[in-house]
Amino acid sequence: MAFVQACRIEATLVGVAIHLSELCFCHSQQGLGSLWSNFLPSCIWSGAASNCNLLESGEESANFGSTMSNENLPSTLPPSEVRFRRAIRSQNRLINFLAILLLPAFIGVWLSVADPLKTGIEIFWAVVVITILFQIVLYFLTMQYADTLPELHLENTELQELHQYMIEHISESDDYIAQLEAVNLLGAYWSTFQGMIAVLSPSNEDSFREACQIAISPMMDAAGILFDFEYGEIWSTSVYGFNESSGLLEPVWWKRSGDHPSGDNEPRSWRSGDGHVGSAFMQERILFTNDLTSDDAAMLLTPSASNVRDYDQAVYRSFVSAPIVLDVQPNPHRFGVLVVTSNVAGRFHEENKAVVAQAAQVLAHLFHWRLLANTPEMP
Incomplete structure (x- = not known):
């Protein structure tokens, strides 16, 4: 059955x-x-x-x-x-x-x-x-x-x-109708995906990384509709998980455009409150900016000196960071952060940031399943 x-x-x-x-x-x-x-x-x-x-x-x-x-x-x-x-x-x-x-x-x-x-x-x-x-x-x-x-x-x-x-x-x-259709299809896809988490059984690192790819890839395939990404644009998306032992937000899965200056290297890790990734995790709310080089709030989201790269301002002009949080009682679980970036200003706004927030909620259920699967049962 x-x-x-x-x-x-x-x-x-x-x-x-x-x-x-x-x-x-x-x-x-x-x-x-x-x-x-x-x-x-x-x-x-x-x-x-x-x-x-x-x-x-x-x-x-x-x-x-x-x-x-x-x-x-x-x-x-x-x-x-x-x-x-x-x-x-x-x-x-x-x-x-x-x-x-x-x-x-x-x-x-x-x-x-x-x-x-x-x-x-x-x-x-x-x-x-x-x-x-x-x-x-x-x-x-x-x-x-x-x-x-x-x-x-x-x-x-x-x-x-x-x-x-x-x-x-x-x-x-x-364009608006295409966006609504893509959002509706993603909602149906993610709803079905959450029902298949137990079937996928992502208990080890490799299977969990693959499950993250299955969850987020459809959103990035529709990025041309949802975020107006264009050919030749430098973009990236990353799923970060919080490691309690090191106190860092470490990359779990990521995908970039072919001409991204990071190449095939693993994304950097972040401390809570450091940069836009750490800030979204610490504040437990979604953060986005239209232009990191001009927004007033950009100064508060600048990475620490040890975590800065030469290409940051050119590559990460607009971004959205959504905390992966599951609000369960009595203690809400903070698992990590989902990030989408672009080198073009103005890619994210109030409407499409909600799509990233929904994707983060899907990942929260995935992280929660792994937490329960790896927690020993009480005798």
Whole structure:
């Protein structure tokens, strides 16, 4: 029975992973897809790629339609408005043709050809007077729409600006919807993962490190959606566990971009209160900054002299540190800190820091399971 339940949980976890991989595959070109591709079977990753290609083709069609509608703006107006604008333009052309070319030419020809003695004085001057009156009528018509045409032009300009604003607003809405979808999928994934902790049984260091990778990798694969990470960006994420013997926050699992100056070296350890990692652990609250080089609070989060690296200010410009704490009674457990960093300012804010906080809670359950598994039972 337990085996059947474990198989069901594992199937659910893989199902959510497939859906999340389809969402995140499009961002694999940012250097974040390798985590997922290492975790998922090749057949799942290939299926995600094919589904993503379909999505991309649909997006290209939508973008092409947006471009066409922007170039042909009058098509977005009601048909009656389009007909009115066309009628005004046609009438303006006709009036200009009659007033500027046809009537002056007719009067000139009439005066040079017509003989009042033959046609009659009344007819001769009647034609001249009618032509002049018609010219006056055309003048008043031209003056009547002289103000209307510039107004139509201004309205068209305003419509173009409104159209451009709507396109940008739709793009922002699409990004927000993608973020919500990624967050929902991560929530389902983490909920299923917590149910599989006992099945994974991460009792030793290697299995525990692998469990941390399984828990955090989906979030980093979706970092292009959640944190706006881009191709070529230097980023890192680390899971720190507190070692009571040494009194240090020591790295348990970490992942970095390929061009990170730390290379394959193990991240540095931190004392409680030292740097942003130690400060988040000591204060038991999530800390984040948009720009370590300019924020006023950055001075309080600067590492101690013995823990500073030359590349710190260039590589760790924005970061978020979430304490791994499980609030159980009577004594809450402090296990460590989860950190995500970037060399680009402004990557983290109130909304996406909550995702890192949720990931830290998932890790807290993982640490707590290991604590209970390694605690001898009372006789």
